[in-house]
Amino acid sequence: MAKGITKRSEDYSKWYLDVIAAADLAEHSAVRGCMVIKPNGYALWENIQRQLDNMFKETGHENAYFPLFIPESFIKKEAQHIKGFSPELAVVTYGGGKQLEEPLVIRPTSETIIWSTYAKWIQSYRDLPILINQWANVVRWEMRTRLFLRTAEFLWQEGHTAHATEQEAIEETLLILDVYRRFAEEYLAAPVFTGVKTAAERFAGAIDTYCIEAMMQDKKALQGGTSHYLGENFARAFDVTFQDENGENKYVFATSWGVSTRLIGALIMMHSDDNGLVIPPRLAPTKVVFIPIWRDDSQSDMLKAKITALTEGWKGRISFKVDDRDQYRPGYKFNEWEKKGVPIRLELGPKDIENNQVVMVRRDTGEKMFVSQEGLLERVENLLATIQQDMFNRALVFRDANTYDEDNFEAFRNRIEDPGGFFWVHWCGSPACETRFQDSSKATIRLIPMGESKKEDGSCIVCGQPSHTRVLVAKSY
């Protein structure tokens, strides 16, 4: 066990916070529920942001920025929306030395301010679609907070699109769901289930909320991203209409979608171990650390020169660091980079120079290899790709080994406690049975799957009424 990190098996929650501290990702701020994201944590967010931003742009979206303050009357215009968000709102009532005429809500999400603006932008079918994303911070006054997973202020992206037809808006919602799934699988190395939320779990003001759900190492679910089909709800609230090709006036169809700094919490909880953070290579700010190992100072210059020669041409191709600090011993350095989750460590000592080799160590498995100095960069790049794939595969094997079909309610209630996991169960669709799940097990219906994979006839695990599909049930973050 690494110094200062509680074992996962002892206390998973404590372990999570210890990993964040050990990797120097974030800390609590003077304001309760808010966090300071430190350079190591922010670099991770930047990589997440960069990749997602590329994916949004490849699918035709552009970025814009809307204000932090929303007139209180805007928030109140959509009935479900205000109902869902009112307990979490932070409201400014005082500004410029006096009471404001109308209180300003600090955005918990931006549908209302954006749709009040779209009302001015949209007149004709020629103005559609609008495909806008915003990178921003939002505030939700959470009572129980946890670094990255739930904070009063957090960073996110929120897409807000406007369409002429329902079909086009639904296609957009599903397109983004697929972007989130691909990002999770290919970058976070996180296998996810995709599906639609029940009415009780839906975004406030949405017709349908789609989501991706991943399994953490404690077998709980984490919702990584949501994509909402909003129908005409916000267009009606803000009177956003357009003239179609036949000159008829129609309401505009909307979507919104987002992922947040929560993804960093997911990354930590899925992949890290008792020695600290483990980062999927494609998101690692530093992919390789190269450490010279000398016994006496006379060797240090020779080793540093050799590393400079070996890493020639690496700049611009791969992000790497050479840790040649004199004041620390190799063991200390190994430990430090291990805690921070750098995917590959390279070591070079005088013996290695004699043997024309380098020591290459994987962060994810701890495996140590002696490799030739020839073609080192290619070896490193290949290993990074292997680590990325292996991390995904391990997470997939873990999830599948802890995901079950269950048809008996009492057995379900026992098994959700021990051993825990994801359970596919039959549900009749009634809110009463959904409530019984939650009350009796603290688990929730995470999603109703799309497609055919879980479509089968059965009977509701709670009431015995007919069911035509299994739904995914788990405890969650």
Ligand SMILES: [Zn+2]
């Ligand atoms: Zn039922």
